Amino acid sequence: METVHEIRSLFTSSAFALIPLIAVGAAFVWALWKPRPLDTIPTIGPSGPLSSYISAVQFMFRGREMLQEGYQRFYSGGIFKVPILDRWMVVLVGKKLSDELRSAPEDAFSLDQALVDMLHLDFVFGKKVYLNPIHTTLMKTRMTKAIGALTPDMYDECIQAFEQHMPLTDGKEWKAVPCLATARQVSTIVNNRIVVGYPLCRDPEYINLNLRFIIDMFQLRMMFCLIPRFMEPIVGRLATNIPSQIRLGMRLMKPVLDERVKILEDSDGDWSALPNDMLSWLMASVPKDETLDTMTRRVLGVNVAAIHTISHTFTHSLFYLAANQELIPVIRKEVEKAVAEDGWTKTAMGKLYILDSFLKEVLRFNGAQAWSLNRIALKDFTFSDGTFIPEGTSVAACATPVHMDPSVYPDPEAFDAYRFYKMMERDGEANQHLVVKTSLEYLPFGHGSHACPGRFFAANQLKLMIGHLLLNYDIELETPGVVPEQVWFEAAVLPHQTANVLYRKRQT
């Protein structure tokens, strides 16, 4: 009797102890399987609460195929979703829906919020910088207006950067350099001539800091995907390189800023005594209490926007030029003629229509992202096909699938450097087909009011670098005629990471 009682009391006390466990388990299962607002949007790949994580890992390596699958399934216009590690990405297919996203009011969809969410700009740049993005405003306004005035300095920097990273000898033998690493160095030096000026733009420590910073931001993103939001500040501070990189940036920037302050004092506040570059424009525009820390973060921010996009496009361009040797004499001739007429100026770069068409084709194949118009919904929104998008959802429009659609670009898999040049000649209206002209069918720079404001600058810098390279160098690939394969990560399109380009002094 005693034993029965003991067993019963043991049972009741265990059952009692199990109740909270069962409740937690049930809540967990409910949290996993409860209906969610995005459930009604078709998914590419598995969409279960656990299997979608496997699918997110697949998307890292098969992003291109999964987006293509969605594009084909909803070819006549529709909406699907794909998982990325920390969220669903809702993807639009078709001009009508993409145009609704492009033209939606600012309080409905936000690019800024998408960047903050994806790149954790709140942690990386701090509230003072991202809530008051003077550097972005300057990129959108002052930088584009100053292209003409800045081009001679950039060309000067081109000469020295190529000489440093691809030194020429008189011999006929080829030398090999890793294409991406070299392109990154050259592009970052040239770009920084008009960001922080000479001599900091040639400081290897500063250049490598900027090149490294975006990789650190990427690592931070991957780490933040795995932890709850409240832990981000502490993990970011203790377990990522961002704080030490900012400190290094401050150490490198301080002497330059001190020198500029002294120039201003010595010239009785004459701003024209300062170099004409982003750093001087920033000094003139930031609040009086701006610190070295925030100024450094702004400069790093300008570099994040500019240098990888330009250096990746430059790398892709070198691969396609080296693989298509017949283009080289044609582009050389075009550059020689323009430069003979106008020198290495913005006017001359504006006359390079074949090179422009080549660059546009390079970006059609290799736009930085397979989707474009990346936004976050700031409030609930319903597209015209009835799809409901709740506040906080990430949304984008297909880009690469459009660029590879035969109904948009005939024979899309063929790289045709003259594709857009032929359109310019056909229509007699070159401007409509330039690389900087965006549309819902040409999305490497986005489209609409947030279309990349740096694209005019980027096109000018790329033409300067390619023009200088072709007039002075022969280039070739280790496997002639074969463009080294792109690398895909999620929706990002990257050039081959290690392939060499061969070079020697121009022989003809």
Ligand code: HEM
């Ligand atoms: C080949 C080079 C480049 C490519 C492919 C590129 C691509 C893009 C894309 C796709 C967007 C988003 C547009 C949208 O969602 O509607 C963007 C935005 C932006 N880009 Fe670029 N970009 C390049 C070069 C540059 C350069 C050189 C700068 C600055 C000097 C720059 C500054 C910006 C800024 C500030 C934004 C945000 C615009 C806004 O908030 O409205 N980009 N870029």
